[in-house]
């Protein structure tokens with residue numbers, strides 16, 4: 001692929017994960033609430049350049065295997081208005 005692992009991770013993290021609901025800007029998480037070692041397939045196939053990849057590892061600076069924490073919100077993502085009146 002053309003992307004470095006860091007670039008690939010950033011590209012994946014521009015999307016919310018359909019699998020674990022990790023929001024854009026955050027790594028994937030496991031069911032146990034830990035940071036996953038790799039991104040979920042349904043998430044990274046959203047990036048056309050990564051569609052052919054079998055797996056995309058989560059970079060070590062996201063601390064895979066440790067307790068998952070939401071990353072900083074991305075400035076580029078459109079903030080969704082908070083639901084009101086529900």
Ligand SMILES: [Zn+2]
Pocket residue numbers: 017018019020021022027028029039040043
């Ligand atoms: Zn995920």
